Amino acid sequence: MASKAALLACTAATVLAGAFLTAATWSPAGADDLVTHHEFQVNCSPSHHQPDDPIVFPGLPGASHDHTFIGNKTTNAATTTQSLQAAGVGNTTCLAPDDLSAYWFPTVYNGNQVILPNFAQVVYYKSSILDYTKVVPFPPGLRYVAGTVTATQDEFQHAPGAIEGWECGDSFHNWDIPVQCTPGSQLNIRYQAPSCWDGVHLDSADHKSHMAYPDRVSLTCPADHPVAVPMLEFKIAFPVSGDMSGVHLASGRGYSWHYDFFNAWDPPTLAALVTHCINGGLQCDPRGFDLYKPDRGTVLGPNYRLPGRP
Amino acid sequence: MRRWAPVVAAVVVAMSMGGCATTTPAASAPPPGPESGAFNPTDVAWLQLTVPMTENAVSAAHLAADHSASPAVRSAASALEPSQDGFLARLRTARDRAGLPASNVHSGHQMPGMITEADLVALRTSYGADFDQRLIALLRAHSKQTVVLSKGEETSGADPATQALARELGAAATREGEVLDRTS
Numbered sequence: 001m002a003s004k005a006a007l008l009a010c011t012a013a014t015v016l017a018g019a020f021l022t023a024a025t026w027s028p029a030g031a032d033d034l035v036t037h038h039e040f041q042v043n044c045s046p047s048h049h050q051p052d053d054p055i056v057f058p059g060l061p062g063a064s065h066d067h068t069f070i071g072n073k074t075t076n077a078a079t080t081t082q083s084l085q086a087a088g089v090g091n092t093t094c095l096a097p098d099d100l101s102a103y104w105f106p107t108v109y110n111g112n113q114v115i116l117p118n119f120a121q122v123v124y125y126k127s128s129i130l131d132y133t134k135v136v137p138f139p140p141g142l143r144y145v146a147g148t149v150t151a152t153q154d155e156f157q158h159a160p161g162a163i164e165g166w167e168c169g170d171s172f173h174n175w176d177i178p179v180q181c182t183p184g185s186q187l188n189i190r191y192q193a194p195s196c197w198d199g200v201h202l203d204s205a206d207h208k209s210h211m212a213y214p215d216r217v218s219l220t221c222p223a224d225h226p227v228a229v230p231m232l233e234f235k236i237a238f239p240v241s242g243d244m245s246g247v248h249l250a251s252g253r254g255y256s257w258h259y260d261f262f263n264a265w266d267p268p269t270l271a272a273l274v275t276h277c278i279n280g281g282l283q284c285d286p287r288g289f290d291l292y293k294p295d296r297g298t299v300l301g302p303n304y305r306l307p308g309r310p
Numbered sequence: 311m312r313r314w315a316p317v318v319a320a321v322v323v324a325m326s327m328g329g330c331a332t333t334t335p336a337a338s339a340p341p342p343g344p345e346s347g348a349f350n351p352t353d354v355a356w357l358q359l360t361v362p363m364t365e366n367a368v369s370a371a372h373l374a375a376d377h378s379a380s381p382a383v384r385s386a387a388s389a390l391e392p393s394q395d396g397f398l399a400r401l402r403t404a405r406d407r408a409g410l411p412a413s414n415v416h417s418g419h420q421m422p423g424m425i426t427e428a429d430l431v432a433l434r435t436s437y438g439a440d441f442d443q444r445l446i447a448l449l450r451a452h453s454k455q456t457v458v459l460s461k462g463e464e465t466s467g468a469d470p471a472t473q474a475l476a477r478e479l480g481a482a483a484t485r486e487g488e489v490l491d492r493t494s
Contacts, residue, residue, distance in 0.1 A: 051422060059352030059466025062458040063359060065420055078466065150418040206415070252420045 033293075035281035038132035040273050040299075043120040043286045044070040044094035049107045051250075054079035055143050055207050055260050065250035066107040066114075070094070070121060072264060075102040081141035081202075084264030095120070095286045096304040098266035105259040106149075108187070108238045111246040118239045127278050128195045128231035130219040135228045135278045137270045138263040139197075145207040146193035146232070147258030149251045156255035160213040161192040163233075166254050168241060177254035181241040188237045189257060195231035196221035207260075230274060234259050269306055272299045349408045350468035356459060356476065357405045359421070362414040363459075364398045366425040367452045370433055370445060379438040383446060386493045390449065390486050397479050404472050423455020446493055453487035456480065 049068045050061075054077055057063035061077040069075045071094050074087045079102060090097035103123060108115040127135045146161055156162065157175040166174040166189055169182035181187060194211040201210040212225035221228050240247055249256055263270075276299045277284035284290050288299025301307055371394065374387030405412070416424070425448045433444055460480030467473045 057355045057359070057462075059350075060355055060359070060459055060462035062422070062455070063355070063462065065422060077462065149420075250420075256420070 035132075037283035037290075038135075038278045038281050039124050039126040040277035040282075040284035040288055041286050042094055042096065042099060042123040042125060044092070044099075044103060044123065045120045046070055046116045047073045047075070047093045049114060049116065050076065052077040053104075053260065054102070055145060055203065055262065067104040067250070067260075068107045068116060069102065069104045070117075070123075071103045072100045075104065075262075079262065081262075081264060084262065085140070087264075089266075093120075096269065096300065098269040098305060098309075100264040100266070102262040102264065103234070103259065105234065105236060106249040106251040106256070108240065109246075109248055109250065110240050110244075115238045115240045115247070117237055119237075121237065122235040124233040124235065125230040125273070125278065126233060127228070128192070128219070129214050129221060129228045132281060133279045135195075135230060135274060137267065137274045138229050138265065139202065140263060140265075140267060141202045142197065142229070143203050143207070143260070143262040144194070144211045145258055145260050146234075147191055149256045149258050151255050153253070153255045156257065160216070161194070163190045163192060165189070168244075175255055177244055177247050177249075179244050181244050183242045185241045186237040186239050187241070187244070187247065188235070190233060190235045191257060191259065193232040193234075193259075193261065195229055196225035197227040197229050198225050199227040230278060232261055269300070272306060348469045349472070350466075352463060352466040353469045353472045354408060354410060356463040356467060357401060357408060357410060357472065358415050359424075360456070360459060360463075360479070361398070361401050361405055362416055363421070363424050363452065363456065364394050364401060365414075366427075366430065367449060368394045368398060369430055370425050370448055370452075373433050373441070374445060377433065377437050377441040378445070380442050380493075382493050383442045386486075386489050387445065387449075389489065393482055393486070397475075397482065400475055401479075404469070404475060408469070408472075423451045423458075425449075425452055446490055450487060450490045453483045453490060456483035457487065 047069045049066055051064050051066045052061055052075075053064035053067060054075065057077060059077060063077070071092050072079075072084050072087055073091050073093060074083060084100050084102055087100050089100075092100055094101075129135065147159065148155065151159065153175050157165065164172045166177050166187060168178055168187045169185035171178050171181065177187065194208070194213045196212040196214055198210045204210040212222055214221050214228070248254075251258070273284070273288050276282065276288050276296075277290070280296065282290040282293060282296060284299070287301075287304060290296055299306070301309075303309070368391055371387040371391040374384050378384050378387070402412075418427070420426070429444075429448055433441060433448075436444060457480050460476040460483065463476035464473050464480065467476065
């Protein structure tokens with residue numbers, strides 16, 4: 001009896017498994033195709049830190065407060081689109097050797113001690129507009145500053161790029177750096193960049209006005225900034241906890257948080273990731289692969305490059 | 311191999327749609343900031359930074375006559391003030407020539423070597439040794455940073471008159487830094 005029941009159960013399980021397999025194989029449409037995300041990740045480790053800012057103080061080494069640079073390893077005050085592109089494939093701390101873009105943010109200090117992130121940080125490339133099929137790649141050389149170094153705490157909290165402010169452990173929605181963080185936790189910040197481009201200028205006098213945030217209600221780009229490019233969301237973690245009273249940014253208080261982006265992607269690689277992951281409505285890892293929709297394939301090979309590139 | 315098919319297709323589509331080609335009009339990058347003759351972004355950044363830095367250094371040095379108890383500090387400040395004030399006039403002329411607004415784009419911004427509004431408030435409310443200590447530390451940092459910035463403008467600027475001004479300002483700041491280092 002017992003063995004017969006076990007056999008029946010086993011048969012039923014096999015049939016069920018077969019049915020699932022069949023469904024997965026034969027019927028890829030349905031719930032599986034529900035679009036919940038339209039993004040891919042870029043993962044980049046810290047490269048170096050120095051008081052340079054090639055967007056705000058081009059050609060003036062030492063002019064800026066200290067910045068922590070991720071991505072292109074050559075970024076300094078003299079950086080230009082050409083110098084980033086000429087750095088050479090793989091001259092980046094990002095997983096994708098063809099991402100020669102520069103990313104940077106104010107260095108975090110605990111007293112006088114520099115606190116650098118201790119693992120590869122996440123920069124999301126997302127759609128911030130409703131029609132994610134309309135997002136196009138960044139033009140080569142586009143650069144901008146996200147966030148406002150001179151913001152008040154109130155301005156930081158209500159900025160269109162704000163998400164949950166500073167976080168550590170189970171403490172969220174802090175609009176300045178918390179005074180205490182659970183020992184062993186990390187100090188985290190996520191902040192969204194403007195993603196509507198005027199379609200003309202790669203930079204502007206204030207390094208911001210050629211970019212805009214989408215309309216919050218309609219989730220469309222405004223008429224004077226009609227081109228939707230990927231919305232960058234930096235998610236940065238700093239290994240500092242416990243007594244946070246001495247923790248500050250090189251630019252001042254926590255609400256002076258801002259970051260810079262200078263595009264120098266290999267254009268075909270960026271275009272492939274944007275098309276497949278953002279326009280295609282996927283939640284991609286840095287290879288352009290959606291774990292939950294494996295049937296959709298992947299953009300980059302195991303070497304994080306387009307197929308056929310060594 | 312099969313798994314690459316949709317990817318290759320995506321790349322081909324993206325390229326044929328001109329994902330990047332659509333943006334070629336912007337490939338000829340306009341210089342950031344107001345476009346004016348031979349001024350390049352380094353000239354613009356240097357003027358926009360050096361004007362408010364020098365303004366605040368002049369304001370700080372000006373306080374020494376009434377706030378300092380030290381003849382050495384008063385002497386250093388009274389030498390520095392007119393020198394910096396002279397440069398300030400020339401810096402403002404260059405800024406106007408570059409077509410830049412007079413507003414301080416770095417107001418409220420913590421910059422290396424910049425004497426801030428908060429620093430000036432602290433100076434205005436302090437006297438004697440306390441004032442002297444604050445003033446000398448601030449002016450030393452200002453002079454050192456002026457040397458650094460002027461070197462950058464000399465190397466990477468484009469407007470010859472602005473580069474020459476940077477060379478002179480840097481040399482003056484080097485001398486002033488030496489005097490301040492001898493002043494305690």
